Amino acid sequence: MENSCRLCNSDNIVLLRHGVRDNSKIDVFKCKNCGLEFLSQTFQADKDFYSKGRMHSTYNVENWFKSTYADDFRRAEFLKNVLKNKNVLDFGTGNGGFLIQAGKYANNICGCDLDESLDEHYKKYDLNVKHNLSELGNISFDVITMFHVLEHIDNPELILEKLKEFLNYSGQLIIEVPNSEDALLTLYKSKAFEKFTYWSCHLYAYNCDNIKILLKKSGYKVKNIKFIQRYPYTNHVGWMKDKTGGGHKKYTCNKAINYVYEKFLQCAKKTDTILVTAVPI
Ligand SMILES: [Zn+2]
Numbered sequence: 557m558e559n560s561c562r563l564c565n566s567d568n569i570v571l572l573r574h575g576v577r578d579n580s581k582i583d584v585f586k587c588k589n590c591g592l593e594f595l596s597q598t599f600q601a602d603k604d605f606y607s608k609g610r611m612h613s614t615y616n617v618e619n620w621f622k623s624t625y626a627d628d629f630r631r632a633e634f635l636k637n638v639l640k641n642k643n644v645l646d647f648g649t650g651n652g653g654f655l656i657q658a659g660k661y662a663n664n665i666c667g668c669d670l671d672e673s674l675d676e677h678y679k680k681y682d683l684n685v686k687h688n689l690s691e692l693g694n695i696s697f698d699v700i701t702m703f704h705v706l707e708h709i710d711n712p713e714l715i716l717e718k719l720k721e722f723l724n725y726s727g728q729l730i731i732e733v734p735n736s737e738d739a740l741l742t743l744y745k746s747k748a749f750e751k752f753t754y755w756s757c758h759l760y761a762y763n764c765d766n767i768k769i770l771l772k773k774s775g776y777k778v779k780n781i782k783f784i785q786r787y788p789y790t791n792h793v794g795w796m797k798d799k800t801g802g803g804h805k806k807y808t809c810n811k812a813i814n815y816v817y818e819k820f821l822q823c824a825k826k827t828d829t830i831l832v833t834a835v836p837i
Contacts (some may be wrong), residue, residue: 558585558596558597562592570626572584572587574784577751584593593761594761606670606708607670611671620651621651628654629705633657635699635730636702640695641697642698642779643695644662644665645666645701646699647668647705648669648704650669651817652678652683652685654724655667655735655782656700662741666685667689668689669687673721696723696726697723698726700727700729702731702732706733706736708759712760712774716775717775720776728779729833729835732784732829732830733829733832734758735825735827737763738753739821742826749801775837777835779835781830782831782832783831785818785821789809794807
């Protein structure tokens with residue numbers, strides 16, 4: 557049993573569930589004070605897991621690259637005014653799809669990722685990706701992005717402080733993470749989705765309030781939080797009706813209904829994703 561919250565140190569924590577989708581021995585805890593959800597520390601991640609590409613070892617890199625195109629495109633289009641003529645670092649760049657999309661607007665863009673198994677892929681698409689922040693040298697950036705990376709990091713405060721050293725005084729840190737207040741969990745209370753979403757790689761689940769606490773502790777001030785719904789309402793229909801994902805492929809989505817549905821989720825702060833803009837203080 558964990559004794560206290562790793563973010564706010566409150567001892568008001570509860571056991572949320574036994575087991576995650578790929579490991580029945582890992583427990584999930586929730587802080588009743590700040591709402592942070594976190595995995596039990598008894599689980600020790602394989603230190604080579606990310607550097608040897610084991611997170612994506614079961615699927616083809618090219619297919620993975622194609623599958624993230626819509627997200628990479630959405631992110632670059634939404635951020636194009638922020639990225640325009642700027643020096644950008646994408647931390648935890650994965651297959652590098654964002655580097656290609658954002659490269660249309662940025663002055664310079666490079667990535668950082670532990671994954672050495674993607675070196676051939678990076679070479680093929682002429683992407684500048686380092687495996688460690690120390691390889692970047694004496695350089696600073698106007699924008700640093702992290703898309704679905706923060707929740708994988710065991711000591712987020714340490715990494716965020718380190719990234720701050722690479723950020724200009726007037727620079728911006730952009731973080732996208734899954735929202736722990738996702739409607740499937742908090743509104744529909746889908747047991748099937750709950751069983752699916754908790755995963756040994758996601759060490760923490762943040763919401764719009766506790767991510768502010770983390771950023772403040774790490775030397776940043778949050779400027780803006782945008783609520784984004786990546787999956788359409790048909791995905792929710794699938795989870796509720798069939799108790800599985802993929803509803804957005806199975807059921808026909810009405811764009812007008814989806815537009816209104818997303819607005820509703822945004823107002824309720826129950827979208828599946830949050831996008832945070834923070835500045836160094
Ligand atoms: Zn807490």
